Amino acid sequence: MENELHANKNHLLAVLPEAEWARVAPHLVRVDMPLGQVVYESGDRLHHVYFPTTSIVSLLYVMEDGSSAEIAIVGNEGLIGIALFMGGETTPSRAIVQSAGAAYRLDAKILKEEFRRAGPVQRLLLRYTQALITQMAQTAVCNRHHSIDQQLCRWLLLSMDRLPSNELTMTQELIANMLGVRRSGVTEAALKLQDAGLIRYSHGHIEVLDRPGLEKRVCECYGVVRREFDRLLPDLKAL
Secondary structure, three states, rough: OHHHHHOOOOHHHHHHHHHHHHHHHHOOEEEEEEEOOOEEOOOEEEEEEEOOOOOOEEEEOOOEEEEEEEEEEEEOOEEEOOOOOOOOOOOOOEEEEOOOOOEEEHHHHHHHHHHHHHHHHHHHHHHHHHHHHHHHHHHHHHHHOOOHHHHHHHHHHHHHHHHOOOOEOOOOHHHHHOOOOOOHHHHHEEEEEEOOOOOOEEEEEEOOOOOHHOOOOHHHHHHHHHHHHHOOOOOOOOO
């Protein structure tokens, strides 16, 4: 595999310097990520990390009664499994595939070896982790202070940033679980966006028709997250 093949597939893999890429590439395994697949459960010991290419994975916090709320989404800009190199080995969140596609899987041992070299890979992963923490914090603020339709706009825009098209398959029930709100609230919010000509929703299929319109309607939280990712992970030529 050549580094160039991943330039538009996974951002973190694409910017690895040649020496680091040469060590990592032979260990990458392409895997399918079907909709609804649980990548890991809360408390699981992590044995791999995943670099999504065309899939999106939602990180959820699950309550004792089974209810859940999304704390972040990860797509082709990042990786699943930061606990491995942050020293925790396990995490209290659940990772579930939100949009079907593919990813590259890497054994935990290989990632840890690269991280311990204290070189470009470590700096790259720490920058990504800071950006992910920003997304988690902003999600908490958004869920507390902004309307459901603003949250839905944020969620759609973040998803679109991580997909090669303007369409995704997602039921209202699943969206409600992600946002931690009632399904009726998502239905009402989706209808508002559809009536405004911003999206088309039918039988679990969402198509974004007017992205600039969504950006005008969304709360400040989307911009905060987007700017932080752009600031920390532009092209990383100076790794």
